[in-house]
Amino acid sequence: MIESRLTAKAQTTIPRAVRKALGVGPGDTLEYAIEDGRVIVTRALDPEDRIGIGDFTVFTEWFDELDAEYDRR
Numbered sequence: 001m002i003e004s005r006l007t008a009k010a011q012t013t014i015p016r017a018v019r020k021a022l023g024v025g026p027g028d029t030l031e032y033a034i035e036d037g038r039v040i041v042t043r044a045l046d047p048e049d050r051i052g053i054g055d056f057t058v059f060t061e062w063f064d065e066l067d068a069e070y071d072r073r
């Protein structure tokens with residue numbers, strides 16, 4: 001079992017073995033899912049890879065150049 005501690009500000013360091021398993025590094029985003037009393041941590045998809053996902057995070061029919069410019073920031 002891999003462990004890490006919470007700081008007084010509820011922060012923690014993701015252990016190296018976990019970062020390696022997820023393929024994450026500085027600046028990457030993590031997603032958390034709570035299922036049956038457990039937390040599942042995964043690497044978040046890049047925004048361009050989210051198109052078409054059923055959670056409706058991106059409506060491609062409304063996508064225009066202003067959206068693309070915002071995504072590049």
